[in-house]
Amino acid sequence: MENKSSDADVIYKLLKSSRDAKKAAYMPYSKFPVGAALLCADGTVIKGCNVENASYGLSICAERTAIVKAVSEGYRKFKAIAISSDLKNSHIVPCGACRQFLVEFGTDWDVYMTKPDLSYKMMKTGELLPLSFVPESLEEERLSNSIKG
Numbered sequence: 001m002e003n004k005s006s007d008a009d010v011i012y013k014l015l016k017s018s019r020d021a022k023k024a025a026y027m028p029y030s031k032f033p034v035g036a037a038l039l040c041a042d043g044t045v046i047k048g049c050n051v052e053n054a055s056y057g058l059s060i061c062a063e064r065t066a067i068v069k070a071v072s073e074g075y076r077k078f079k080a081i082a083i084s085s086d087l088k089n090s091h092i093v094p095c096g097a098c099r100q101f102l103v104e105f106g107t108d109w110d111v112y113m114t115k116p117d118l119s120y121k122m123m124k125t126g127e128l129l130p131l132s133f134v135p136e137s138l139e140e141e142r143l144s145n146s147i148k149g
């Protein structure tokens with residue numbers, strides 16, 4: 001008997017993990033819990049939640065928490081991220097800072113923006129941040145500087 005989960009099973013589990021991750025949200029100021037679940041290339045799932053601070057501007061979103069946790073554990077290749085909030089009538093979308101954090105690791109992986117019933121909208125990281133400034137952008141800059149002498 002084959003014991004391999006289908007892609008649809010993996011994504012369904014990822015959506016549920018992001019909803020589960022929301023339970024740990026530390027959001028005493030906004031009272032707006034967000035959870036994220038990041039699917040790494042090897043199938044590992046890493047969760048994240050928003051973590052706020054009395055110095056409001058230091059608050060970190062669920063998506064960036066998940067990315068920072070993953071990278072600090074040695075993961076850099078990602079297939080998808082799912083995001084969950086309590087908003088019933090709209091899909092939660094990543095903020096601008098998180099979109100920039102996501103494209104750092106590629107412009108062609110999947111962002112699942114959910115509602116609490118796990119219905120979702122999916123867009124590619126690069127679609128969420130067109131004309132993005134990415135690691136290659138720095139290389140081109142260095143190259144043109146070296147040509148200029």
Ligand SMILES: O=c1ccn([C@H]2C[C@H](O)[C@@H](CO)O2)c(=O)[nH]1
Binds near residue numbers: 032050051060061
């Ligand atoms: O996609 C989002 C949008 C918002 N937040 C957090 C930031 C802040 O803690 C709270 C309200 O903006 O929700 C996230 O974690 N992810």
Ligand SMILES: [Zn+2]
Binds near residue numbers: 063064094095096098
């Ligand atoms: Zn964000």
